[in-house]
Amino acid sequence: MSAASGTSTVHTEQRDGIFVITIDRPTARNAIDGATAHALAAAVDELDTRDDLVVGILTGAGGVFSAGMDLKAFAAGDTPVVPGRGFAGITRAQIKTPLIAAVEGYALGGGTEMALACDMIVAARDATFGQTEVHFGIVPPEGGMVRLPERIPRNIALELLLTGDPLPAERASELGLVNHLTEPGETLDRALELAGRVAHNAPLAIAAVKRVVNERTAFRDEDALREQDQIVAPVLASQDAREGARAFTEKRSPHWQGR
Template sequence: MGGTEHLTVERAGATLVLTLNRPEAKNALSLAMLVGLHDGWLEADRDDAVRSVVLTGAGGAFCAGMDLKALAGDGMAGEEYRDRLRDDPDLHWKAMLRHHRPRKPVIAAVEGHCVAGGTEMLQGTDIRVAGESAVFGLFEVRRGLFPIGGSTVRLPRQIPRTHALEMLLTGRPYTAAEAERIGLIGRVVPDGTALDAALETAERVNACGPLAVEAVKASVYETAAMTEEEGLAAELARGWPIFETADAKEGARAFAQKREPQFRRA
């Protein structure tokens, strides 16, 4: 199992837990963190025993985004990983889920600051739960910067445009309650329990047929920009083969026998 000094990788049953681990900097992005994230997403895709991923942060924060001290010239932490960026110039975008969509469901467990690059990375996750004191926002314009992690494209597709533009153009912070109200996150829980809630959700995902789960996720995203007619056709093309799998037959058989199904990804 991989990981770096700023990104820990653990297994919780069939869930891979990726933890941003730079709490002294509110988990601001570093090269070590980006390399660890990149490799973690690939591990989740590669390992069929992994059915879901939870992304969280250590020390009561999710991610404060770009390290502005590094941007000002002090150097981004983890210079020893720079050769990985040279080998793959898109590595950081894949790490932040801008250029990569994992095939397994990704559940974000947010505590504390989830701002700038943290909010951008959040938009690449599928299910989002946050502690009630969590803070969200895209602060880039306040620093004369551009939220280039995908927010000008993704955010207006995920929440109403007026809310997306207010967040993008004012750079103001949002409470967890407000983030839930506008649809940026799905659920608010008591502080300190976001990870537990995310893991509970992951367990529910893990109990479902993995082929069905991955096909449903893929269908949602691939049809998002299609017309309804195109989308319905694509849904049929992806969905019908699932009914022919051994897992589908096992699901029906388990229901009839009043027992839990034993899915085999077949």
């Protein structure tokens, strides 16, 4: 049995204890604006507060996970960050329920950070991850610089963070970032199968495992993110950051000034 609900940009569906959260802005490659961020925060809150939900899946409509921050909305003053919850209402939230990312197409910038905020990742073989923020005069402050070096070798994480180069899903799987690879179009089915194997087990045991792992790692992340914020605040407020967003909107190469 299933039941569907949601807003215009985020849809949810329940399937036997599994809660599927779908970002639905395909014309914007599921980039996150302020309204979508708050809708995702509400969906994750529902996942965490309902006793009949055991595991969640985060995915995107139209064959794309998420292109990250909506730079056009950002350039216009809109923010995809929810206070206390981070980017997309997810990246700094203490999510109690296991959450699986089902990644098709692109998971770039904040899209990669959203996947990193999940507990497991299922990805299509032709999917692409990447922390591309340096191309736009900013940095990935919502987990990319903190979590990526903990999930893959530090030197490779640094290469990706400093170059902004893409990370193909097959390489991400070799590095241990991705749990399961699928053929294109099959990630949700594989994620549902994985979620079903989790949901088959005792709810109290599942909750205890997630809590122990969270308290072992999430609070360390919290300290690291707090220290990071002091370093990156001037970068995010810089003229270069504004220039990067403008250059993207105007479809031209940015002119960096280093200030």
